[in-house]
Amino acid sequence: MTALRLAVALSLSAGSVPALELVQTGSYDLNRPASLDYDPTFCGLWIANEGPDVALKTLAGEELRRITSDLSRVKAIALEGDDLLLGDGYGGMQRVSKDGVALGAPFSLDGGWADTEGIAVLADGTIVTVEDDPERLSWFSPDGTLLRRIDTTTLDPPLIEAQGIAVDPRTGHMLIVDDQEGTNSLYELTPDGELIASVPLWEYGTDPEGIAIRPGSGQLFIAFDTGARIVSFDYTATLPEGAEPLPPGADCMMF
Numbered sequence: 001m002t003a004l005r006l007a008v009a010l011s012l013s014a015g016s017v018p019a020l021e022l023v024q025t026g027s028y029d030l031n032r033p034a035s036l037d038y039d040p041t042f043c044g045l046w047i048a049n050e051g052p053d054v055a056l057k058t059l060a061g062e063e064l065r066r067i068t069s070d071l072s073r074v075k076a077i078a079l080e081g082d083d084l085l086l087g088d089g090y091g092g093m094q095r096v097s098k099d100g101v102a103l104g105a106p107f108s109l110d111g112g113w114a115d116t117e118g119i120a121v122l123a124d125g126t127i128v129t130v131e132d133d134p135e136r137l138s139w140f141s142p143d144g145t146l147l148r149r150i151d152t153t154t155l156d157p158p159l160i161e162a163q164g165i166a167v168d169p170r171t172g173h174m175l176i177v178d179d180q181e182g183t184n185s186l187y188e189l190t191p192d193g194e195l196i197a198s199v200p201l202w203e204y205g206t207d208p209e210g211i212a213i214r215p216g217s218g219q220l221f222i223a224f225d226t227g228a229r230i231v232s233f234d235y236t237a238t239l240p241e242g243a244e245p246l247p248p249g250a251d252c253m254m255f
Contacts, residue, residue, distance in 0.1 A: 020197040021236035028061035033223030036212035043252035067100030110146040130162035164210040177208035
């Protein structure tokens with residue numbers, strides 16, 4: 001496949017350089033991919049597709065295992081240490097092991113009902129969610145207590161249909177996809193929620209739903225609902241001017 005390259009040049013604050021870049025490297029078909037996260041233990045992707053179970057697949061799309069939870073559906077998924085945090089899309093969450101063993105009863109996030117589309121877990125245990133009704137980016141303590149929240153429609157361009165979120169542990173930047181009803185774009189934000197850059201994704205697919213990052217190789221994976229596929233990219237983050245390229249992180253512990 002011929003690599004597709006798209007770089008975005010933005011006017012950023014002094015001392016920064018526009019560098020967000022994607023280069024498509026591959027893809028495979030998958031029906032209704034709603035949420036992703038990369039698992040370095042298995043060198044694979046955990047994928048939710050709005051059913052009651054979730055699947056672990058290789059980076060080439062071969063299924064390694066399938067587990068279920070007590071949620072009526074799984075809309076969002078994230079690694080939490082050596083376990084998984086699952087979301088039903090209505091604010092309900094459950095922790096399960098990678099073998100599918102419930103680690104507690106389902107619980108609700110603070111702050112009332114929300115159409116939670118994507119979740120990520122930071123190194124300190126903070127849960128970050130994106131919601132598209134209402135349009136919010138929220139931070140919660142591990143027990144679900146609301147810590148802070150921003151209205152993503154105030155970003156420029158506004159983020160109005162946020163679906164998936166991934167956090168690059170090398171920079172702390174949040175990578176969020178906005179679906180076809182919004183801008184069909186990838187957004188890069190600081191850890192505090194300040195917009196750094198955005199990249200339209202029309203060349204690669206429509207209706208992006210999920211996103212995951214493999215920091216050990218600088219890879220990014222985006223799930224597109226229309227066309228039903230997972231697309232892989234080589235990814236370059238935005239860095240301060242003069243900064244050295246990001247070093248790779250730990251990766252693929254099974255090899």
